[in-house]
Amino acid sequence: MFCLRINFKLDPRHKVFLQISATLYQVGTKTGYAILIIRSNSDGLMEKLKFLFCVILCIFVSLTNAQADRRTLSIAVGWDKPPYVMSDAQSGYEIEVISDVLTILGYEAKFIPIPYGRSYDILFNSRFDAVTTLSHKVKIEGVYLSSVYIEYQNVAISRRALNANIDKISDLAKYSLVAFQNAHRVLGFEFGEMTLSHKQYLEVPDQARQVRLLLTGKMQVIVMDINIFRYLHNQIIPQAEQQAVTIHPVFPINGYRMGFSNEALNDEFNEAFAIYRKTKQFLRLQQKYNLHNQLGAAQISKD
Incomplete structure (x- = not known):
C-alpha cells in the first residue's frame, strides 16, 4: 500500500491552505485523489502554489506508475511434487524460493499448476510470464532461462x-x-x-x-x-x-532454471536470486523441508 499525504499551512494572514492527498491501495491498481484549496489575496502566491501542486502531483503519478508496474506474475508450475510443490502449487520449497525472490523485486507470484510435460511449450501461451523447473538441455526458441535456482537429485x-x-x-x-x-x-x-x-x-x-x-x-x-x-x-x-x-545414484545432480518470456525480468530474477541464496532465510528453507543435495548439500547414501 502506498500513501502520500502532504499538507501546507502558511501564514494565517494570507489565508492560504494547500492540501494534497493521494492513495494507492494495491500493486497494479491505481486509486487516488488530489485536492487543492487556495484562498489568498495575493495572485503571485497563488500562482506559486499552483505550480507547487502540479510538481508534487507529477511526482505522485510517477510513483504510482512505478508501483503499478510491480504486477502479479503468472507462473506455470508442474503438478504437485512434494516437498518442492504442494497443495496445488500453493506451498512447498520451490514455491517459497520463487516467491521470496520475486518479493525482493516487488512482484507477487500467482502459481498455476500444469502437467510437467507441457512446461516446455507453455511460454508460447501469453497467459504466462514464466515457467518453473526447466532444463538447459532442452532448447526453446524465445525463452530466457535463468541461472540455476534449484537442484534435483x-x-x-x-x-x-x-x-x-x-x-x-x-x-x-x-x-x-x-x-x-x-x-x-x-x-x-x-x-x-x-x-x-x-x-x-x-x-x-x-x-x-x-x-x-x-x-x-x-x-x-x-x-x-x-x-x-x-x-x-x-x-x-x-x-x-x-x-x-x-x-x-546413477544420475548426476540436475540443475533447473526458470524460463521467462521477458529478458529484462530474467536478468532481474538472476540478480535477486544471487543475493537471496546467501541469506539465512534460504538456509532455513532448506532445513525446513529437510532437503538433500540442494545447491551443494552433502551427497546421498544408497540406503
Whole structure:
C-alpha cells in the first residue's frame, strides 16, 4: 500500500491552505485523489502554489506508475511434487524460493499448476510470464532461462527384495521402469537413447503413482528425485508397512532454471536470486523441508 499525504499551512494572514492527498491501495491498481484549496489575496502566491501542486502531483503519478508496474506474475508450475510443490502449487520449497525472490523485486507470484510435460511449450501461451523447473538441455526458441535456482537429485530406486544390480544407466534396460514426464528429455543422451528401445518403459505425471507402482511390485524400478521419493514414501505408506528400498545414484545432480518470456525480468530474477541464496532465510528453507543435495548439500547414501 502506498500513501502520500502532504499538507501546507502558511501564514494565517494570507489565508492560504494547500492540501494534497493521494492513495494507492494495491500493486497494479491505481486509486487516488488530489485536492487543492487556495484562498489568498495575493495572485503571485497563488500562482506559486499552483505550480507547487502540479510538481508534487507529477511526482505522485510517477510513483504510482512505478508501483503499478510491480504486477502479479503468472507462473506455470508442474503438478504437485512434494516437498518442492504442494497443495496445488500453493506451498512447498520451490514455491517459497520463487516467491521470496520475486518479493525482493516487488512482484507477487500467482502459481498455476500444469502437467510437467507441457512446461516446455507453455511460454508460447501469453497467459504466462514464466515457467518453473526447466532444463538447459532442452532448447526453446524465445525463452530466457535463468541461472540455476534449484537442484534435483534423480536416482533409480528398486525394492531391496529384488536385489537389482544397477550401477550405471545402461543397467536400467534390464528392468521394467517408470519415470516422471519428460525424463527422456532431461536426464541426458544415454538415458534418452535407452528409453527408445526399452519395451517396459513408462512416464507418468503423477509421481505418487510411481511410488505405488514400485511398492506394489507392478514396476521393478522407478526414476525420480530422492527428496520427492522420501516424502511420498513416508506419506503414502504407514511406517509399519514401509518396504526396504535400494537407491541407485546413477544420475548426476540436475540443475533447473526458470524460463521467462521477458529478458529484462530474467536478468532481474538472476540478480535477486544471487543475493537471496546467501541469506539465512534460504538456509532455513532448506532445513525446513529437510532437503538433500540442494545447491551443494552433502551427497546421498544408497540406503
